[in-house]
Amino acid sequence: MVAKFVSERNLKFLLYEVFDAESLTGYNYYREHNRKAFDMIIKEALKLSKNLLYPVFTEMDRNPPELVDGQVKVHPSVKTIMKEFGKGGWITGRMPYEHDGNQLPHLIANACEFIFAAANYSAGVYPGLCAGATHLIESFGSQELFDTYAPRMLAGKWQGTMALTEPEAGSSLADITTTAEPTGQGYYLIKGQKIFISAGDHDGAENIVHLMLVKIKDAPPGVKGISLFVVPKYRFDEKGGLIPNDVTTSGLFHKLGYRGCPIVQLSIGDKNNCRGWLVGEPHNGLRYMFQMMNQARIGVGIGAVAIATAAYYASLDYAKTRHQGRSIAKKDPALPQISIIEHADVKRMLLFQKAVVEGSLSLIMQCSKYVDMITVLPDDRKEKYQLLLEVLTPVAKSYPSEMGIESISRGLQCFGGSGYCDDYPIEQYYRDARIHPIHEGTTGIQGMDLLGRKVVAQNGRAFVLFINEVRDTITIAEGFPELRPFARQMGESLTTLENVTRHLMQIFMEKGAEYYLADSTLYLELFGITAVAWQWLLQGIAVRKALENDSNKTEQAFYSGKFIALRYFFGYELPKTRGLAERLLTGDGLTVEMTTELFND
């Protein structure tokens, strides 16, 4: 039996009632689509997830990849999944028609990605990486590169990867040492080591195509000398046959979770016979990669909220069916036990999850809508959305990641002792989700990205645009009597965020970047809670509008539940900004000034 892992109703609420996905079809780029088509795509994604992904969710965890004679063996369903995703056009979803894509709005494509990840996070990573890697080649590579690799990757036959990290260069990409030696024959000879490469080798695909960061010999030092290469596991020989390209899988990591997908270590060019093909211009690799990286960061947010969503429904189901204890008002042991969902503390833990996951998903959809606006608008009108997307990307990556773990942990807690055992899927969700604050830039990196780059860029224009977006929402919310208290609270929180930001700017000018950035992770947390409160206010507006119309009973319950979750977020979560603001406003440079010798005993 397939348990509930996402809510189709909630997805449609966000897509149509909050973010008006239909309006996108009014733009030229998306004119071939319509609401009915969107609905069908969502239905198909759900079907595929129920039939193909969810059934092997536990199995792929219990039978993790193995490295056998230099070849990574994965669960046999991976091959089927790649094939079905290729055949169904899921990998080409967002690609333009001219490249045989479906030119899907990001709102819809990300909704599908969310569904897949909720059903089986590890499984969704394989086709997701294919799409991302192909998009890189499409955007920056030559036609020849595209023709060689894209059709096979989009068909799910060849696996695409992002090969960035090296043993001595994780968060610090400036320090990669993998090198490319020009040959004058259209290709370079590549030599080096890469680690933590997701889907970096497996027998579910016929070939692995690494989009790899490499330094061309004598390149400038640091990030300015990084180039992007296509480095396949197998390359074509003169006769068009595939031969090994001197890329060896030298290790396979055993992980806490996310076990359905292998993470490998690669040795490249051990025999001096590994060929790589330059993508775009030399020394522009990091810029190119960051196109994919920014999408990947939203993708991490999607994965994080997806796992937490599945965990929420698992714990909700358990809380409804498990009987334990009695109401505080009627403790008579002769009475039958009640469903644990009747206990206030269990309701609180469920509301926390609902508030976090539906708020996070809304933030993801907000970003997706911005991507769509960037896609459809002419250059002179898209800048606003570009800036909003940039400032929200670190938030959309880290809030769902950090809070998703908290959310799943509360879900696990609803199960009591059973949550700690593998008879239920919740312990796997708990393990799977822990990767998200780490990969594609840790939470600490996101904090520095937000405060050190995004907030200050163009004299703080992105920040001001964000504030204006929230203010616009507050204005609309004030039109609904039931939303007024929340609009007011939102306004106060926004002022807090502005004050904190202004205070930090002052610190920057007085004491420099180190002090300014010292608590950027806390700033990110403050920003995240504020942004998700905004998303709840947006949802609240859609709820009030819907409740004004006639609606059947089920729908009334749906909207009322939404409103309760909004109240929860503003009542329990938003007040957390108080302590964060206090700290940020009184920061004393403790972590900058403290010498590390004091970590003594």
Next chain:
Amino acid sequence: MVAKFVSERNLKFLLYEVFDAESLTGYNYYREHNRKAFDMIIKEALKLSKNLLYPVFTEMDRNPPELVDGQVKVHPSVKTIMKEFGKGGWITGRMPYEHDGNQLPHLIANACEFIFAAANYSAGVYPGLCAGATHLIESFGSQELFDTYAPRMLAGKWQGTMALTEPEAGSSLADITTTAEPTGQGYYLIKGQKIFISAGDHDGAENIVHLMLVKIKDAPPGVKGISLFVVPKYRFDEKGGLIPNDVTTSGLFHKLGYRGCPIVQLSIGDKNNCRGWLVGEPHNGLRYMFQMMNQARIGVGIGAVAIATAAYYASLDYAKTRHQGRSIAKKDPALPQISIIEHADVKRMLLFQKAVVEGSLSLIMQCSKYVDMITVLPDDRKEKYQLLLEVLTPVAKSYPSEMGIESISRGLQCFGGSGYCDDYPIEQYYRDARIHPIHEGTTGIQGMDLLGRKVVAQNGRAFVLFINEVRDTITIAEGFPELRPFARQMGESLTTLENVTRHLMQIFMEKGAEYYLADSTLYLELFGITAVAWQWLLQGIAVRKALENDSNKTEQAFYSGKFIALRYFFGYELPKTRGLAERLLTGDGLTVEMTTELFND
């Protein structure tokens, strides 16, 4: 190589400089002890942990218990550990001399328990349960029961357990259905099911002795009809040989962590041939068990802070040796990379861990000191400490459990991608620690215990005593200029806690227990942060006193590090009470009034 898993220096700081363990030897009960003996015991506990427990920490996780032909097989080292703990007198540590114990102060015995759990949490559970179960027999059982079971359990030959939970009675013990039928021959016939029994069956011991909650036939309903029984796996026949006692291991749970210790399901009396012996009076079982349970709750706190401590040192070591990135002030890629401990955000994550684990351990030691005062003082003077212990027990159980997980998660984060892989022990700490908010009463149960029982008992006397203890500390702290700002902040936080408590009392009177207890988990969190801040202020006083005296450089660094952690706690953790207080002061009964139908889609 054995990595550092605890700090002997910090333990001694707490034992002697904060809690003056030596002063206990001035009381008659502990007069045979002295500081030198305490030090030797700590040394021995460290030695045993390094030689016997830590080396199999990972191995016991990777080779978890198996159920083979109805018998649980555990790692072979369990037998050795039980034997060595028995031989070394570690199980009898706290027992009085008259029962061949060492009459150790709880401060010292709990310090040892902490060391063992930090080295290998699962391993420490086996002897810990033996000690707890024997203590129950000693306190409430007949001499005959004691003579039959205690010597073997204290020698580590027989395993003791706590058998409470049943499939339909986890948190709700009122609903147990295991029954005892009197036979008139000194024993009862026991029949029923128990689940989640730690060390409930294994081949590292020759017998398993369950201290089991059972209802005697025709007992009153609910918790008032629960009795305590000794139910062994093997019982003596007339000739003094051991024969099976009809206790069958019907299941073994596969767990997220804490895998070195089996958790089993038991079928009791399937053949109507299971004999149990009543401990103490009928229908008093829950009261008896709660003696053990309260100790077990402190024990959970010890286990939680122990695992988090080991995780802290693991991440500290990694942060010192791992090089990545450059200082924000000097970003030149030509410079060598710096240790990640030099980054402010990593320092913050390490300080967070230090503040949480050393603060939690201090709270545990505070409770241990209270137990010692109860032990040494005459009846008319011990009540104060009894009440303080009671009000702090749910806090000492849950703060280390909940915050320990956060702490380990930040530790894991310091490792980046490596933290997610099993090449380092941190992922195991992360899994092991997740049990603590669940077993021996979930965090939700602790919250209700604190607010629903402890805070209101005797017209709030325990609460007032606690407030007075903190006020006394504030007064002393005000005598040190460097501590004055923290004393002031502590005073404000204490006022907040009092205001919130008063407000909730008002709610209780106006709206009843359901509303009063609805956010008791948040109240517990607020109380916990306040209590640990108090512990940091206590430590701060000891630090200032020490710094006033001449001291060598290493010692100066130790005390300065302590002071930094205190500053961290007051700067980053204590402000979290703001949001909690805001919520608790404006609680609107959301989770009481919300009908569960609104969890719709």
